[in-house]
Amino acid sequence: MKGLVFTELLEMAEAAVGEEVVDEVLDGLELETGGAYSSVGSYPCSELFAIVGALSEKTGMSGEALQVAFGHWMFDRFVVGYPAFFESKRSALEMLDAIEGEVHVEVRKLYPDAELPRFETEWLGEDALQMDYRSPRPLMAFCRGLVEACVKHFEQPMDIEEHASEQVEGHGARFVIRRAA
Ligand code: HEM
Structure with missing residues (x-):
């Protein structure tokens, strides 16, 4: 999955809950990339689903709604x-x-x-x-x-x-x- 998708998801999350909360979410996950994405790179989709899952837990919004x-x-x-x-x-x-x-x-x-x-x-x-x-x-x-x-x-x-x-x-x-x- 293109890095653009990750950078945009994180930007949306930062706009909604703030950078600190997003950093906490990323720190709590064991991501191969460490949560650092370049918009032109490619990364495993599993990381996207892990981030959506963790944001969902943190915000109470369902994964689907996210x-x-x-x-x-x-x-x-x-x-x-x-x-x-x-x-x-x-x-x-x-x-x-x-x-x-x-x-x-x-x-x-x-x-x-x-x-x-x-x-x-x-x-x-x-x-x-x-x-x-x-x-x-x-x-x-x-x-x-x-x-x-x-x-x-x-x-x-x-x-x-x-x-x-x-x-x-x-x-x-x-x-x-x-x-x-
Ligand atoms: C309403 C219009 C669009 C729909 C319904 C749509 C649908 C989708 C969906 C569902 C995905 C996720 C991949 C998947 O489900 O397997 C996707 C990925 C993507 N789409 Fe579209 N798309 C639309 C418009 C666009 C436009 C206008 C662009 C750019 C010019 C675009 C560029 C991309 C890119 C770059 C990805 C990510 C590919 C990757 O991660 O490797 N899409 N699109």
Whole structure:
């Protein structure tokens, strides 16, 4: 997992609970990296889950709620860092439909070692998109946060359904994003 994900998670946590508390959390974990991440490096995903687990214990927020909040945070960072992707889209549905075939394709070019999920999308008419998430990593709630933030960004009300999906290997979820009536 790219260091960027770690540095952003720690920045979000510092903004919420302060640097001292975050340092305490990191000190309490036995991390191979010692909790020092460079945004261009790559680190084991297990460390991300360990940090989320420890932050969850410290703050009383569930791991799932933390992942959702982190999805919102990360989306806002992406909008600032890579505005061109967003400016060319007319709606959240168009944006979400372009993640697999456009956005993450560029991410792979920039970072050949990126560990990305797979998305399969299907339009259910003009006003709804079905988006199947699949990953070796259980980041469904992070994905939900990104999807929610994307809907918020385009300022058109949408309903978001999330369904668990059984996978033979790895983790999955089906999101249906529908323009609100
Ligand atoms: C709403 C739009 C987006 C969704 C739903 C989405 C979804 C995800 C998810 C769920 C992950 C976690 C990896 C996994 O689950 O296996 C991920 C990772 C990542 N995404 Fe996206 N993404 C979006 C937009 C973007 C944008 C705009 C960028 C940057 C231009 C981006 C760059 C990345 C990077 C760098 C990673 C980390 C890869 C790694 O750790 O190795 N994503 N994305």
